[in-house]
Amino acid sequence: MKARDLSVLLAVILIIIMLVIPLPGWLLSVLILINITLALIVILVSMNTQEALQFSVFPTLILLLTLFRLALNVSTTRSILSEADAGGVVDTFGTFVIGGNPLVGFVVFIILVIINFLVITKGSERVSEVAARFSLDAMPGKQMSIDADLNAGLISETQARERREKVEREADFHGSMDGASKFVKGDAIAGIIIVLINIIFGLIIGMVQLDMSFQESINVFMRLTVGDGLVSQIPALLISTATGIVVTRATSEGNLGTEVTGQLLQYPKLIFIAAGTIFLLGLTPINFFLTTIIAGLLALSGYLLQRQSSEPDIPDIEEEDQTESSQMKSPENVVNLLNMDPVEFEFGYALIPLADTNQGGDLLDRIIMIRRQLAIELGIVIPVVRIRDNIQLNPNEYRLKIKGNEVAAGELLLDHYLAMAPDIDDDQIEGIDTKEPAFGLPAKWINEESKDEAELSGYTVVDPPSVVSTHITEVIKQYAHTLLGREETKQLIDHLKENYPILVEEVTPEPLAIGDIQKVLAKLLKENISIRNLPIIFETLADFAKMTNDTELLAEYARQALSSQITKQFVHDDMALKVITVSGKVEKMIAENIQQTEHGNYLSLDPESQQNIIKIMHEEVEKLTLQEETAVVLCSPAIRMYLKQLVERFLPQVAVLSYNELEPTVNVQSVGVVNIA
Missing domain, CATH: 1.10.8.540 (FHIPEP family, domain 3)
Structure with a gap:
């Protein structure tokens, strides 16, 4: 076990011992000084942290320090009431503060407790509650922002994962701080109760058991009680202040000292106004000499700050050139150029409003939905789609790349709508003839004034964002196996x-x-x-x-x-599945020409037979397409994959199924046969 781990374990055991076993005065003095030192270190660390997670152990540390302080209170109370002594530190603090007047010392102590309890502890507790609530309420928005940056390609998967973990840790931290602030509040209340117990029972023990007079009991026990309260409340005050600093600071770029001086002194002219106000106060019965000195120091500070801010920051050109040169020569800079995005979407400058949320663009949200849709439909997680503008493209052009290779392209007119209707040819609907990019259907770009008329004429009218998102979806489906x-x-x-x-x-x-x-x-x-x-x-x-x-x-x-899944994919509403079957002669020909090798099996069919099979299948598929039916070829399981290999280059959209891939209850209707003479 490491020494640091062992030290924390021993500290916890010591706290438990302090609650049970009486400790000598010299040891109490040592522990009291350690308590003050720890509280001082905590407040210094809290002032120098730039964000709360840099001090994530703070809630647990509050619990341990509070327990340590209460254990010290118990030990000192035991020593005060049993021996009328609690060590040199307590006695020195009490003597210094009381200064010969127990009542004044007690009043000072009460004021200190009130400041700690009502001002700092109460405020820290309230800020902790609000911070915890706001942190939890903001989590969904932060998660959506991370997803948007991820889909925009601004951050990588690793960076997104780190940011999500940071958001979760921040929520956990603020929730823990909300609970830890209750320990601080309880400690302040316990300090007040312990002081009252020490005074009341100290007077009783002094007069009854130790045969002291009332005045002697007041002097002894009031001094020890006030001293004990001070050595307890000073660390408590520091911890409470540290709690307030941690929970009231947002993520920053510097420590507390840098930010306070930088932001408080950023307007030199206001310091001149403050100097003038202090000088005018000196014209009243207030000490003129003192106010003049303070006003002069303020004016001098304002002048120096104004002079400093007016001097331009001249960059060291030689140093910048050396930095750029070293970055260009570094191997990491070259290695980063080798990175390739799995999916890229590039577009011309006229299509920037598609992705710009400030202009109403929702392309990022649509891509998030596309990734979710494809995860449900295909069962894989599509990589992040990097979106970027490309000035080398035409203004209205876009293209999609898969692993660096262009696989699809198209053009959009953002101020138009795409009207599609393959069987309708209405000359009254004016527009720019084009093709729907995802499926290649004939279409027209029409303006907004013609939209209602086109819909009444039977056209399917789609806005540009829907056109491009549909195109992206279909292309990614087509190339999912490469991803x-x-x-x-x-x-x-x-x-x-x-x-x-x-x-x-x-x-x-x-x-x-x-x-x-x-x-x-x-x-x-x-x-x-x-x-x-x-x-x-x-x-x-x-x-x-x-x-x-x-x-x-x-x-x-x-x-x-997966026969049940495949059946549902091609058969809808218990309708008959219209298929093109393969004759026994063709199946036998394919089966007899399967070559078996050590590296797998493949079809070795003469070119003439291949062309005949493909030609006949193409004719049958065209007949089925004219009937607006999905082209499905049905064959025996033994030759299915070889037949698919044969036709996929020429008819990639044709589904080739085997009899074993359909449920027995499916109503199959043959509408064509692949046969050769």
């Missing part, structure tokens, strides 16, 4: 382990490494299958990973385990 790396997979596994520790241990690190699990999950996301139901996926991996480590095959097993 799921090993680090993100590890976070998902750790989250799952909190509730399913045995399941996780059975899957990783043996028989599957994190990289293998990442490949399985990315494979599911690539085909728009949510991985939110991680327990079922891991149950499947636990069952089949012992038989094969082929991640492609494991992903197929996971898809079959």
Whole structure:
């Protein structure tokens, strides 16, 4: 155990001993001086802290120091009443303050107690209550501000986590200070009661047991009581003052001395006014010589401050150049340039109002909602979307980057609305022809005057922020599998382990490494299958990973385990699922051309057959699209992944399902067949 830890434990044990065992006078004197020293150190530390969390141990320290002070009161009371002696320190304080008049000394002590109890302690208690309440009320707003900065790319995930922890710690600190201030108040009340006990019972013991006269008892016990009260109230006054300083100070950039002098003396002209006022007071019967000296000192101080503030701060150019040069040469500066944001949203200067909250922009809030929506739909946490303006883009242009590569772009007209209606061609609705960026539908940019008319004509009218947020959502869905790396997979596994520790241990690190699990999950996301139901996926991996480590095959097993989820994804309101089936001839051809290697299986089909299959499937998909139906191809489980690999480059939006991925109760209606002659 470290010496510091041991010292605190011994101090607590000593406090308990002081409450029970009588202590000699010399030891009481030592402990009283230690008490005063600790209180002095506490108030000095509180004056030099820049924020409350730098002295986060203060609430607990108040409890320990209060208990120590009360234990000293008990020990000194025992010595005063039993031996009429409490050590040299108490006697010296009492003699000095009383000065031969016990009544005057007692009045001074009472005034000191009133100042501590009614002024400082009461005020500190009230400020602690208000600070605790305001700190708790402000927590949601601070958390939202952190989320907004995080989504804007102003801070990193680590910085956001640190700021959240700091907000929580501040709330805990102010709550603890609210409770600790009650200890200070109780200590002040206990000090008053102990003084009364010492005086009353001291007089009784002095006259009855020690055969003293009334005057002798008053002199002895009043001196010791006042001395004991002073050596107790002086540290209590310091601790109460320190409590008030800590709870009344907000986060600052300097200590209390720097801030007080800097802010109090920041207006030299006001010091001249104060000097003139003091000088005019000297014209009254008040001492003219004294007021003139004070006014002169104030005027001199104001002149020096005004002269100092008028001198411009000339920066050391040579020193700045050296600093910039050293920063450019430092390896850290170059390493920081290698950082790449997972998701970036850039826009031209005309689109700045989208992200500027002062101009009514709500893009940051929309992106927060997008991340939450995708977490629910896909089961992954999308990284922070860094938002920035780019003067190299056209004013109304925006683009979206995934890991540094541009994956989508578009244009917005902020003073227009986007009107979409593929089957409507109303020439009366004037606008700028364009395409809806997320789905490529024909659309028009119309002005606000045409909005109502377009809605009555059957158009779907959308505002620009909704257009861009929809585009961002669809693009991130499309590239979600590229955003799921090993680090993100590890976070998902750790989250799952909190509730399913045995399941996780059975899957990783043996028989599957994190990289293998990442490949399985990315494979599911690539085909728009949510991985939110991680327990079922891991149950499947636990069952089949012992038989094969082929991640492609494991992903197929996971898809079959998620049959209920996949069914709900494609079948709505118990309607028949219209599909394009694959003929037995095509399935047999694909199955016979599967090549097995040490690194996995792949389809080795001649180019002519591949082109025929893709051509026929494309024709069938177009027929289904004309009926406004989702294109779904249904085949046997043995060839599903190979068929998907074959067509995904040419028909990426077509869903390829196997019979095992649909619930038995689903009503399947074949509307086309992929067959070759």
